[in-house]
Amino acid sequence: MAKFSFGETMHLDDSLNTYLDAHFDTVVEDLRQWLHIPSISTLPEHLGDVAEAARWAVRRLTDIGFPEAAVVETSGHPLVLAKWVVDPSQPTLLIYGHYDVQPVDPLDQWLSPPFEATIRDGYIYGRGASDDKGQIVLVLAALEAWAKVAGGPPINITLLLEGEEEAGGEAVARFVSDHLNLLAADTVLICDTHMVSAQQPSLIVGLRGILCAELTIRGAKSDLHSGGYGGIAPNPLHALCLLLARLKGEDGRINIAPLAARIPQAEPAERRFWQEDPLDITKKLLEEMGVGEMVGENEYPPLERVGIRPTLEVHGICGGFTGAGSKTVIPAEATAKISMRLSAGLDPEEVYSWLEEAARAALPRGYRLTVRNLHGGKGISISADQAAIKAAGEAVAAIFATRPVLMREGGSIPIAAQLHELLQVPVVLLGFGLPDDAVHAPNERFSLDQLKKGMKTIALYLGLLRQR
Amino acid sequence: MAKFSFGETMHLDDSLNTYLDAHFDTVVEDLRQWLHIPSISTLPEHLGDVAEAARWAVRRLTDIGFPEAAVVETSGHPLVLAKWVVDPSQPTLLIYGHYDVQPVDPLDQWLSPPFEATIRDGYIYGRGASDDKGQIVLVLAALEAWAKVAGGPPINITLLLEGEEEAGGEAVARFVSDHLNLLAADTVLICDTHMVSAQQPSLIVGLRGILCAELTIRGAKSDLHSGGYGGIAPNPLHALCLLLARLKGEDGRINIAPLAARIPQAEPAERRFWQEDPLDITKKLLEEMGVGEMVGENEYPPLERVGIRPTLEVHGICGGFTGAGSKTVIPAEATAKISMRLSAGLDPEEVYSWLEEAARAALPRGYRLTVRNLHGGKGISISADQAAIKAAGEAVAAIFATRPVLMREGGSIPIAAQLHELLQVPVVLLGFGLPDDAVHAPNERFSLDQLKKGMKTIALYLGLLRQR
Numbered sequence: 057m058a059k060f061s062f063g064e065t066m067h068l069d070d071s072l073n074t075y076l077d078a079h080f081d082t083v084v085e086d087l088r089q090w091l092h093i094p095s096i097s098t099l100p101e102h103l104g105d106v107a108e109a110a111r112w113a114v115r116r117l118t119d120i121g122f123p124e125a126a127v128v129e130t131s132g133h134p135l136v137l138a139k140w141v142v143d144p145s146q147p148t149l150l151i152y153g154h155y156d157v158q159p160v161d162p163l164d165q166w167l168s169p170p171f172e173a174t175i176r177d178g179y180i181y182g183r184g185a186s187d188d189k190g191q192i193v194l195v196l197a198a199l200e201a202w203a204k205v206a207g208g209p210p211i212n213i214t215l216l217l218e219g220e221e222e223a224g225g226e227a228v229a230r231f232v233s234d235h236l237n238l239l240a241a242d243t244v245l246i247c248d249t250h251m252v253s254a255q256q257p258s259l260i261v262g263l264r265g266i267l268c269a270e271l272t273i274r275g276a277k278s279d280l281h282s283g284g285y286g287g288i289a290p291n292p293l294h295a296l297c298l299l300l301a302r303l304k305g306e307d308g309r310i311n312i313a314p315l316a317a318r319i320p321q322a323e324p325a326e327r328r329f330w331q332e333d334p335l336d337i338t339k340k341l342l343e344e345m346g347v348g349e350m351v352g353e354n355e356y357p358p359l360e361r362v363g364i365r366p367t368l369e370v371h372g373i374c375g376g377f378t379g380a381g382s383k384t385v386i387p388a389e390a391t392a393k394i395s396m397r398l399s400a401g402l403d404p405e406e407v408y409s410w411l412e413e414a415a416r417a418a419l420p421r422g423y424r425l426t427v428r429n430l431h432g433g434k435g436i437s438i439s440a441d442q443a444a445i446k447a448a449g450e451a452v453a454a455i456f457a458t459r460p461v462l463m464r465e466g467g468s469i470p471i472a473a474q475l476h477e478l479l480q481v482p483v484v485l486l487g488f489g490l491p492d493d494a495v496h497a498p499n500e501r502f503s504l505d506q507l508k509k510g511m512k513t514i515a516l517y518l519g520l521l522r523q524r
Numbered sequence: 525m526a527k528f529s530f531g532e533t534m535h536l537d538d539s540l541n542t543y544l545d546a547h548f549d550t551v552v553e554d555l556r557q558w559l560h561i562p563s564i565s566t567l568p569e570h571l572g573d574v575a576e577a578a579r580w581a582v583r584r585l586t587d588i589g590f591p592e593a594a595v596v597e598t599s600g601h602p603l604v605l606a607k608w609v610v611d612p613s614q615p616t617l618l619i620y621g622h623y624d625v626q627p628v629d630p631l632d633q634w635l636s637p638p639f640e641a642t643i644r645d646g647y648i649y650g651r652g653a654s655d656d657k658g659q660i661v662l663v664l665a666a667l668e669a670w671a672k673v674a675g676g677p678p679i680n681i682t683l684l685l686e687g688e689e690e691a692g693g694e695a696v697a698r699f700v701s702d703h704l705n706l707l708a709a710d711t712v713l714i715c716d717t718h719m720v721s722a723q724q725p726s727l728i729v730g731l732r733g734i735l736c737a738e739l740t741i742r743g744a745k746s747d748l749h750s751g752g753y754g755g756i757a758p759n760p761l762h763a764l765c766l767l768l769a770r771l772k773g774e775d776g777r778i779n780i781a782p783l784a785a786r787i788p789q790a791e792p793a794e795r796r797f798w799q800e801d802p803l804d805i806t807k808k809l810l811e812e813m814g815v816g817e818m819v820g821e822n823e824y825p826p827l828e829r830v831g832i833r834p835t836l837e838v839h840g841i842c843g844g845f846t847g848a849g850s851k852t853v854i855p856a857e858a859t860a861k862i863s864m865r866l867s868a869g870l871d872p873e874e875v876y877s878w879l880e881e882a883a884r885a886a887l888p889r890g891y892r893l894t895v896r897n898l899h900g901g902k903g904i905s906i907s908a909d910q911a912a913i914k915a916a917g918e919a920v921a922a923i924f925a926t927r928p929v930l931m932r933e934g935g936s937i938p939i940a941a942q943l944h945e946l947l948q949v950p951v952v953l954l955g956f957g958l959p960d961d962a963v964h965a966p967n968e969r970f971s972l973d974q975l976k977k978g979m980k981t982i983a984l985y986l987g988l989l990r991q992r
Contacts, residue, residue: 098847098850159845159851278965282837287833288820291837372845376840382899383690387839397754467751
């Protein structure tokens, strides 16, 4: 992909730079505090913690100087909404982030407790450090610097934080649809992505969509003993294996017929970037995974596979006996938790109907199947030829002293597609995570150097958006 | 299969019959007490309960009048050994049973607590009611009746109870090998099987062997986020699905090449019984399972499939995320708990080596596989043309007023094959469970009518073994 080219290099204002350097320890301490709140949105027992994390954000926004900052109750986890209108003639930036985090199992693989943030070797470790509390904290630090140095941000700010990004994001999706007037903006900034490496900054111009589903297969009316019934009884666990092996083969091909025809073709420049892989990202991906070879559709370049190709992954299989030792039970039912990542342009609802049909066709004889659509979100493909994206590139280049590349990220931020569709404004995906941050895995971390560069980049970017 | 034919019908001695009728409530109360002890042998947290269940048995045996009864410590769970030598010129019966029970999950499907035995509609409900505490209690009741009515059993008795039948039975297997002299007997009686129905008693002349194993597949060095790595990452859960679908297809065929050639052929009479199914057992099996059709090798009669054909079942799949909600994790490793039931004559150690080889051959590219042999036991095939078996048939016919049929049971009691091999004496598999006892499943139960008939059958059988 093309790098940005500029007439002259931008600089962060000295007083902002000095303020951010001087207060870095306070920023880290803020993050530590927030990371202490186990705001796991998918686990009912953490309901109160999610709410507490929202209140923490409101207190912090109020401290910074936001005239309006409030917890917004929803039918799910609460949202945080804050507004700072400095000059109606200036543009408005809508900043989105999420304060909920993923579950932490397997807990025994964490080297330090996931909710006692720990600093080791230049990283802060803890669930949510990179995804996404650390990246919100750096935005807040940039806003605070502007508030202290200049009395307020250089443009109007609307800030929207949600508490169920990791749980489907239904509440924020409904809120955005119902309250578009509150969110009217000229640009959307989402700080929840990662860069190629600490040496090679990047801007994200594509995200995959997502569909999470459950497949439940039922056999006998109750659990059976494999002694008395083994050989004649339906075994839903085995049926799930057969079904999932049919839905996706060893070659990584997803056997959902309508899907293949609807995968978008990328531009020649992007295809060339994937094939040539000038940044040697494939090698880095292999190292991160600790494997000698990749698994899946090996006829496509790895960058294309994570950037734009759809996936079908099984994340867990429930049913039967999974404790220590053995128990020769044939369970009455078993459930597979699966997800699909979707090329931008694919509608999760439509893909769900294809998935359901393909799963029914793949069901072995003698079983009943229930398919559940847990949640979905669209992907997004962003044209880099927009002023707001170019300004982000300039800010990154100035702070990182390296021009950013344009990349697609394989993850999903459904709100990005939704805000783009509804507001019809550029969405800037400017994140500071690194590939080895272990998001969603044990020992999640965030680089303190990225944290510092991130807050300076955002501080500079806010200034660049101001109309002169 | 042939039924027994007799010259004259046997009768249980009146005084034994009267004693057993009069003390039936006490027998039920005994069973309730024993069922209160949650002696789950596979779960480390129940170590103390297993030991307590052993001590309970010793107290009971002492109360009955056994001159020798003791807990025998092993490297695993303890054994119970009791001896009552009444007359060295009389034969010795070695009675085996197990006082450990299966785990109880899924707990929420129990209508009454598994360890608070409850009587409803002529059944006693609780974990272990049928498998095997209830069946030991009825043997003890028969022995007690003889002790009270006649001062002792009519023959010499050795009683051996183990506490890890549901956990592989390693301790008892070692004890039997090491202490054959203590166990010398003329006949072995095992009361841990079930009958065709309450109306149709049966004797068991065959049991399948068993092999329990774990297959662990490893992919990346740590858990990965399906956003960043989905499409290139190994997914051990999916690899397990592919592998298990290859090891056994929808047609129920087990793809372990050496196995097919080593499945024994049954006698023509037994094949005819399987094909004709004169007792309509197939229909009952369908009803018990609550399904409209069977799954598996439909080209074989159902009775052959549960009686003698080998199986391969998956009992649980560990790895990834199985909590509420969704988590798009690609786990670093996943484990399948599987078992195989083995035709009599197959050696579990040899089958394990075939399984391991077949699993390695079925492993998709890009993964590492570890196979673990958890435990195994041989099956047994018993000739009905032995006096000890015939006498058991006579006792059953007298008490049930119906001649028993000879059946194979699909379950596994490895100690049966071991005692037969080492002692070279007949093994009598005379059990009183019913097919709908829900052994190993929620709401396990034992029919109070079977309990009563069972203790009378055993009381009569003990007398029939006495040499005149």
